[in-house]
Amino acid sequence: MGDRARDRLVSGEAWDDFCETLKVAGRVIDAFGDEPSDLERAEWYRFLSRLTRNGFERMVENCEPERPRLRDAPWRQSINVQSPDQDHLMCEFVDGRHEYRIRGNRGTLPYFVIATWSAPQPGDLGARDWAPVGVDGLPEFDPTNLTTTSFLSSRDLEFDADGNFELILSQNPPEKNGLALQSETTGLLIRTVYNDRSTVIAPTFEIERLDQPTPRPIRAAEMSEGLAKTAQIVLGYAELVRAWWFENLSQRPNTIDFSEATYLSNGGVLDRLHGFGCWQKPSDTALVVRFTPAECEHWILQVCNRWQENLDVYEDGQGYVTKFTANFEEDGSILAVMADRDPGLGGNWIDTFEHEAGVFSLRLIQTEGAPSISIQEVALAELEARGLAALEGVTPILSGGPSET
Template identity: 70%
Template sequence: MGEAETSRRARERLLRGLAWDDFCDTLKQAGRLVEAFDDGQGGGPSDLERAEWYRFLSRMVRNGFERMIENCEPERPRLRDAPWRQSINVQNPDQDHLMCEFEDGRHAYRITGDRGTLPYFVMATWTAPQPADLAARDWAASGVAGLAEFDPTNLETRSFLTSRDIDFDAEGRFSVLLSADEPTAGPRNWLRLDPDATGVLIRLVYDDRRRVVPPHFEIERVDHPRPRPIEPEEVAAGLAKSGQIVLGYAELVRRWWQENLDQRPNTIVFSESTYLSNGGVLDRLHGFGSWRKGRDEALVIRFRPPECEHWILQLCNRWQENLDVYEDGQGYLTKFTAKPEPDGSILAIVADRDPGIGGSWIDSFSHETGVFSLRLIQTEGGPAVTIHRLPLARLEREGLAALDTVTPILSGQVTD
């Protein structure tokens, strides 16, 4: 199919309402994936988890619309924060994501701004599978199988640039060029943009938000095109991408849980390939696992973090979302909030209430299972992790001495 015919069909699909119908049908496909978690033996999602599942899908709808409808105009690039209260793939509560979507990497861009007092950030470009005629075709009938050809969530990082590789003036101002060719001045303040790039993501890493002067970032196309009205075929493309985002993230959650995390409860494994499979960058080491305990139980976690820019131990639900108490500063620990033990180790207690035995309490907020992670930025390696699972009442009664008769679960290995 030639470019003109592709554009004509995409335009017709939108004007006849077919693109909208296909988007709605794709959402139905995504919603049904929750049934894949039911093992037939009472081990499926609880009522709480099902409620969070459908809320998760609604958040992915917002994510798709914000990124692919509102923020994907070729002549008007924008850096926009991820939609409020949505967290994809165990997103760090102390990390903001600024995103700008492209059709491709044919244009050059410039990002300017000032860092405020932000200690660290990293920019990255990515690509994802998307055929040239995506707006001219229906996708719902293909379901999950269609993601092999068209999946805006299957992000592959192509280049990245950390704040350590950028020159700033005395006030913290900077300018970074995004282009295919390296500038004559050299690679500093340059982010390579491949022809098939579909977006740029800036991860802003905070230590203490209350004390950080917020940064400011803007993006522009170097050739400064004049804005124009939107075309029907562009809306058709945006609807197709938005629908596949919802389906793609729903399937990603299912695949990670059933094919990986659920098979090794209460362990954290550092895997570069797992993290990089969804747009990760090589400035950090990221360990994932599943956690599991009863409402009347506790998990006692101990590890000794190495020297690094930032680390976070994070508790999430089965859908890889932060627990709702993250807005209250709960559900996670960081390098800047944890209380180290005298030997430098971190003692974390995961439970529905604080047992009052010292260390740092992480509220499991009425959940019995989910995803957890240990992320370390600018580190040389990861720590060994020891986890004890035991009755909460016993831990409250006996304190840490109760661990002496509980077999520990050892993890923290780096697999690749």
Template identity: 60%
Template sequence: MSDSAAKRLLTGLAWDDYCETVRRAGHMVEDFGAEANDLDRAEWYRFMTRLMRNGFERFVENCEPERPRLRDAPWRQGINFQSPDQDHLLAEFVDGRHDYRVTGNRGTLPYFVMASWVAKQPTNIGERDWADQGVSGLRDFDPATLKTTGFLQSDAIDFDSDGNFEVILSQQKPAGGENWLAITPDCVGVLVRAVYHNRAETIAPTMRIERLDGTGPRPIRSAEMADGLAKAGQLVLAYAELVRSWWQDNLSKRPNRIRFSRAVYLSNGGVPDRHHGFGTWEVAADEALVIQFIPTPCDYWIFQLCNMWQENLDCYEDGQGYISKYRAAYEEDGAVRLIIAAEDPGIGGNWIPTFGHVHGGMSLRLIKTEGEPPPVTLLRVPLEVLKRDKLNCLSATEAIISGEIAE
């Protein structure tokens, strides 16, 4: 372990650098000017506190080399359009030099996928100050831009008759034919995405991870804590910059459109078992957005309405703010009609309340899809006209056609 990293921690320099990194990240909301209203700004500062909690849980509490754990993402942490119908079990690694075993039982979960990933992470992070570099430091050290290097779908795992399973995580494929997820020397962790069709009626899976060399726990070392503070601080900065760049440099340039971009999705730890389209939405308090599409045949799909910071709206815990395959109302031809508005106009379909927002991000995710994602039609109409004339007014409204595939 690094003596200089330990010294930085023990003299308080590592802590000061963390605090300064977070302070600067918090002020990035000023880059949005008047575009971010009072509600957006209140949610931004809450977003910052959630990222701080996320960083500490991942890189301080859950990054012990000798005691790996699979832990669910922190409560209410909705990074990058996180689905309410997915659990995200994370195990953080310092690197990929060790071999691991994941054991568990799938319960009655219909599908999950395990993925290993890498990130830009120098070996001497605890020895250096990062705050003064700002976002330019993300070129060398970026815990948010993750690249999936290996993935294993539950369809390819051997289960016993009770749903029990084992998966080996290693650089070399086991000789005995065991279920295997490949990791690389620079692997920084593994993520299990557990996909629920109907959470209330599903027995949740149980999973644990262990190192195959049987090493037991030990006390924390000063240099490790310096590394953990650097990772936790840089995570806050990285996600602040990510939501800024996605909004200002990309998505907001095409309001009320969804685009399916493989590169954008895979740039943040995505796995190639799905199509995931992103966009921004905007609607005044006296307007409504009507979105229509016919889902491509798939195991599961979900449409989410989010705030500017890619978080689910606060009403998602009440089952609002999103519509999924297994609880949507369908039209006779199999189409899905979504109505995004401050109040229900009473035209049927699937109403999604804006919950005090006038803009934000939106996403359409289709998992285990048969074919390409569907075209998405959006119409922006006055709310009173929609309430009065019902669906008749849509034929006189110019439609926005999106859902294109960028790559």
């Protein structure tokens, strides 16, 4: 960080480049041609606005080297099929040179996991214009290309009798209640997993730098970096949903694939299996999903839009089903119907909320294995009239099973 980054901010060049990069991100939807509906296009531009808000919260407001904070992801931000049953507390680092202490109390939360990550970023990121290179610049500078560098779960921590704990983050951490940082570490994420929010006493977490630096005003070069990081977050996630759709998910509609490589490519942690897929159906049909989850801490089947966001009904408890909300069949299996209206079969109805395509996923935390999944597409009116008998003769699409590396 030097004079060039400062000069770009003072002259307005950093702001101009930020705005131009947002324009580049906005045109990523052109790759989808006429495929997206008006609803999906409205969601796309709202998605970009949410990414911008997320970027500012993380990279401008919460990336002060002398004042680390753990902040929840912004409201209604659901990047990459974010679970409604998880909160995401984040702290952004410039690098991993410092040592930190997290103090907290688990409340009555059954499970959480703390992870550090890195992402490609050059040392002079605030001194350069990124809009001219567009997505071609992402291999060098992409805050969304997250690699988990270390993690531990609440099962690995030692708590006192009241649920309190301390955790040291350092390049030379202690053996107990320690988490390793690397020189390239750029952030920290705490995933808190709720079974039933109405009955859980929420945990508390606070972070501090061990050398206790004195807070200071922001510098021009730092604001130049914050603008660049925010713009690249928007561009990176826009390109991510395009690449995942065309190069992976849409090639195998109505299936879920447990690919460890896919999940870990965006900051995933190895305490869970997370399968992704593309779902497609006309509005007058339903998808009948069946699987038998293995024993696990938590699971969630989640239906999202094309941009990997929760559908707008998630605030009403719709668009997903979990281990703790599901109606199980007598044999322990799950029957879920994805449709625009409830066919009245019992089991579990997941409202697709006037969408005809999107991304869906099955996430299992601390599980013994990935289940096989059967999906049948059937006319919704037939399902309403005949019940499960309407599935006779409908060949199921099979997927899931053991995860791929």
